[in-house]
Amino acid sequence: MSQSSQLIIKCGASSVTAAVLSASAGNLSIEQFYTEKLNYDYSDEDAWLGAVEVALKQLVQVNKLSGAASFILPGSQVLTRPIRVPYVEPAKRAQTIAFEAQQNIPFKLHEVVWDNQEVSDDGVEIEVLFVACKSALINDFCQVAAASGLTVDRIDSGSLLDYNALQFVEQGNEVDTLLINVGARSTNLLFINDNGFFTRNIQIGGNSLTQSIADSLGKGFSAAEEIKHRFFGGEQKFSDEDSVARLLISSEEAFSRRLNQEITRSIVNYRRQQKAPAPKRILLTGAGALLKGLSDKLANAQKVPVEFFDPLSAATLSPAIESSQELSVQLSELVGGACSGVVPKAAGVNLLPAEIKEDQAFAKKKPFLLAAAVCFSLSAIPVFLGLSSGVTNVKQEILSVEGKIEPLVKKKEAIEANIRVAEKLGERITGVEGLAQSKSNWIEFFADLQVMLFNAEDVWIDALKVNRSLTDSSEAAYELEVSGQMLVRETANGDRMDKETLVRRIRSLQSSFEDSRFVLEAKSPKISWSTLNDGLNVLPFEINLTIDPAKPL
Numbered sequence: 001m002s003q004s005s006q007l008i009i010k011c012g013a014s015s016v017t018a019a020v021l022s023a024s025a026g027n028l029s030i031e032q033f034y035t036e037k038l039n040y041d042y043s044d045e046d047a048w049l050g051a052v053e054v055a056l057k058q059l060v061q062v063n064k065l066s067g068a069a070s071f072i073l074p075g076s077q078v079l080t081r082p083i084r085v086p087y088v089e090p091a092k093r094a095q096t097i098a099f100e101a102q103q104n105i106p107f108k109l110h111e112v113v114w115d116n117q118e119v120s121d122d123g124v125e126i127e128v129l130f131v132a133c134k135s136a137l138i139n140d141f142c143q144v145a146a147a148s149g150l151t152v153d154r155i156d157s158g159s160l161l162d163y164n165a166l167q168f169v170e171q172g173n174e175v176d177t178l179l180i181n182v183g184a185r186s187t188n189l190l191f192i193n194d195n196g197f198f199t200r201n202i203q204i205g206g207n208s209l210t211q212s213i214a215d216s217l218g219k220g221f222s223a224a225e226e227i228k229h230r231f232f233g234g235e236q237k238f239s240d241e242d243s244v245a246r247l248l249i250s251s252e253e254a255f256s257r258r259l260n261q262e263i264t265r266s267i268v269n270y271r272r273q274q275k276a277p278a279p280k281r282i283l284l285t286g287a288g289a290l291l292k293g294l295s296d297k298l299a300n301a302q303k304v305p306v307e308f309f310d311p312l313s314a315a316t317l318s319p320a321i322e323s324s325q326e327l328s329v330q331l332s333e334l335v336g337g338a339c340s341g342v343v344p345k346a347a348g349v350n351l352l353p354a355e356i357k358e359d360q361a362f363a364k365k366k367p368f369l370l371a372a373a374v375c376f377s378l379s380a381i382p383v384f385l386g387l388s389s390g391v392t393n394v395k396q397e398i399l400s401v402e403g404k405i406e407p408l409v410k411k412k413e414a415i416e417a418n419i420r421v422a423e424k425l426g427e428r429i430t431g432v433e434g435l436a437q438s439k440s441n442w443i444e445f446f447a448d449l450q451v452m453l454f455n456a457e458d459v460w461i462d463a464l465k466v467n468r469s470l471t472d473s474s475e476a477a478y479e480l481e482v483s484g485q486m487l488v489r490e491t492a493n494g495d496r497m498d499k500e501t502l503v504r505r506i507r508s509l510q511s512s513f514e515d516s517r518f519v520l521e522a523k524s525p526k527i528s529w530s531t532l533n534d535g536l537n538v539l540p541f542e543i544n545l546t547i548d549p550a551k552p553l
Contacts, residue, residue, distance in 0.1 A: 005031060007065060007150075008337045009056070010072040010158065010330075011141075013048065013184035013205070014038055014287070016055040017330050018065065021338035028168065028315040028339055034063050035330065042184065042207050043221040048077075049137070053144040060148045068153040071145060072333050073133065073351070075159040075201040076186040079112075081105060081130045082198065082273075087123055101130045103438070106475060106550050113138045115349035117160060119196045129199065131157050131349045138351055151360070155351040159188045161336030162285065162309075163197045166190075167343040168335065169314045178279035179309060180263070180298075181332065182206065182288030189263065191270050191279065197347070198274055202262045204255075206288040212251040217244065232292050256294055260301040267302075269517070283309035285332040290325070311335040438552045445518050445553060452512040458487035459509060462540075466553055478547035482513070486539045488532060503527065506541050513545055518553060521546040 005022040020032040040051035114132035179190040191198040214224035230236040299306040340346040465481040513522040
């Protein structure tokens with residue numbers, strides 16, 4: 001690997017791919033490409049890192065890779081949140097982003113390694129993408145990479161690098177675009193317009209289809225994965241009347257329908273939050289995008305042209321590498337990582353922990369420090385010989401200083417105890433500030449609630465009560481009690497009261513609550529019939545809503 005080349009390795013949910021690329025003067029050359037499939041039960045997320053370790057060692061040993069490498073984590077392993085912060089000076093932005101992020105993520109900042117990518121700045125507010133990964137996972141991942149013999153130069157998130165690849169390919173001519181990267185465990189949606197980009201990761205991928213097939217056929221996950229590849233890859237044929245083929249097609253249609261629904265919902269949220277036009281085209285990449293018929297279903301559902309994104313169209317491919325569509329969908333993030341210094345508005349983060357960066361920087365300085373230390377030692381010999389007679393006085397001074405240190409140590413222990421108390425108080429203050437920051441969520445929820453009540457007709461809300469608690473794992477939990485009444489017009493007109501119709505109307509209101517982005521679950525309503533039995537034309541009810549802790553009220 002030449003000095004101008006860089007080794008980039010993408011550790012996906014189903015495979016590890018590595019490429020040696022070089023970028024210069026606006027050109028990109030792909031010199032080498034290798035891939036190693038991960039061998040583990042895809043339904044067991046905890047087994048992913050162990051499979052990566054085995055595949056990475058195999059990849060390095062067989063292909064004789066060495067030196068520093070940039071690594072890419074899949075979207076399923078990182079948390080990405082769009083955040084708007086008030087405009088502040090660049091030197092103070094990290095502190096402001098950290099404060100805002102703490103209100104929008106379901107865990108403490110000290111539990112993660114995080115970075116951010118600025119998206120837009122209008123002089124009043126700054127929109128950034130907050131990207132984080134659990135510290136435990138990052139540290140274990142760095143150990144796995146080091147065990148393979150490679151040095152971790154940076155750790156990026158695959159959810160941002162497709163933006164660089166599209167800029168590189170289209171050279172600033174990109175229109176309003178939705179780039180969909182379908183992976184094994186999740187799908188990344190990248191919206192691109194003249195003002196920048198917006199990304200969202202949804203937990204639907206090729207594994208979702210595999211699990212559906214496993215449930216339909218009563219097979220294990222690994223067996224269902226093999227059946228999926230043989231059937232949809234054309235390796236195994238079934239007749240149209242075959243029951244297995246019908247089940248496989250039904251599972252594929254359900255998967256495509258669910259993916260389409262999530263894409264539609266994301267487009268609606270994107271247009272509402274960003275005040276941007278709908279995408280004029282959709283580009284597909286990722287191994288899951290090769291599912292037969294998926295592009296046609298997306299085009300029919302979204303009413304826009306759907307094409308496969310080809311990151312190789314603007315790159316030079318080594319003669320030793322055979323070009324194919326399968327290769328093209330695997331290279332988008334690798335190309336995006338390599339051309340970060342080529343495109344004008346490159347996006348990217350570095351999730352490499354600060355202590356590892358410091359250790360690497362120090363390691364580079366070690367030879368110079370060692371040489372300086374040797375020179376300094378040699379120059380000190382004459383001075384040492386001249387001052388040897390003062391050693392006894394120095395020892396006495398040491399004893400005197402040690403006597404003064406003891407009370408200072410006790411004071412230090414007291415200071416550390418006070419620091420721990422202050423940290424606990426700070427956490428409580430942060431919790432109170434989080435409640436204050438949730439006011440924008442209330443405004444949006446009340447707007448949704450007004451639409452729900454208008455659509456339900458003859459319904460009003462008497463009371464809303466929020467119950468906040470902590471789970472066994474010390475995570476925040478929110479439940480909203482909604483109490484209201486429904487006007488019953490049947491008895492007012494002298495008609496016979498139909499309880500089933502009334503229950504159906506209230507359950508319809510329950511379903512509309514479940515469609516809110518703030519609500520995870522709406523429990524069955526509690527209906528009081530006593531007022532109707534007493535002759536009043538109102539029907540009291542109560543519905544308990546489980547609120548998403550990532551969007552607290």
